[in-house]
Amino acid sequence: MTVFAEPSPTATALLLLGRGSDADSERGVDCPGDLPAPSDPDLVARATAAKEALGERLFILGHHYQRDEVIQFADVTGDSFKLARDAAARPGAEFIVFCGVHFMAESADILTTPEQRVILPDLAAGCSMADMAVLSQVEQAWELFEAEGIADQVVPVTYMNSSAAIKGFVGRHGGVVCTSSNAKRALTWAFEQGQKVLFLPDQHLGRNTAVLEMGFTLDDCVLYDPHKRDGGLTSDQLAGARMILWRGHCSVHGRFSLDCVNEVRERIPGVNVLVHPECRHEVVTAADYVGSTEYIIRTVEAAPAGSAWAIGTELNLVRRLANRHPDKTVSFLDRTVCYCSTMNRIDLPHLVWALEELVAGRVPNVITVDPQTAHYARVALDQMLALPAQ
């Protein structure tokens, strides 16, 4: 049996794991009522009891990057889009408790019935990538495209990891949502509708898909920086670009470097490097396999016993894969810990708190999307569902 080699902890990671403290880090977290202490030995029993009391009224969704202590209570696990669809397939569940981050709960709210309530156990569970594209910034970019006379050539495509407001913008402008599994299909469709694509908010997924899967060159891509005047681009650059990439990235996957790949190949001879397409272009280019979270899980499951894998994605998932497949060597691609800090906000105390509030007849932390935004976001999501197979 191969033992998972834990990467070295950093001060921030210890904090996330509840083994350090920083009063400032809890600023802005609002949990009315009593949040149980992480040291409470009855947390598992309390969560179990609350779940049983709520029965069929409750449906708990757990994203793959969630902690084990939370995942054990999930009725289904998956990536963000699968979970939103799973929620939509359970119209009888009154309360959808989403153990994930804010944009995922918004998508679940859009896809479920008005009677269902979507609850995020900790409102501080956002996503740094989604926060990198704000509606007012995207509207400003579109005004620039109009002023440059290219707006009618541009089709907006947004990654699932974006706010409902951005999905609504994309739906209003004839675009589509994509996931890391169908980004190529979404881009192929978008280039049939127009000559250029504005890809939001993850530059890496956009670049990796366009260059590695669709035959575009790096010169076909330009980077729009919302913090610079005119996005930091000249009229010629905008006129010549096919892919206008938004300057956003995932703070977890963006950490993996080419050095990590080279170092693991030296350390583990014959290792297969498997990474998520949110990783940087040079990392994805140097890897052996690239794919979505679901692809990563399937690949490790199908791998022969005795094979070695270094995986570039969130640590909770990599550790779970290592524990589930002791006949294979599963390692984390980086030497140091790399959790998604916002995903880790959802811990057992917050889950227990949310469930016990529901048992008490109070509905905490409801995530709602306003009807107009929801309508146009749904247009862009439905367009994704209608993408032709490839």
Ligand code: SF4
């Ligand atoms: S892993 Fe990255 S994209 Fe996913 S929630 Fe965390 S910051 Fe956002």
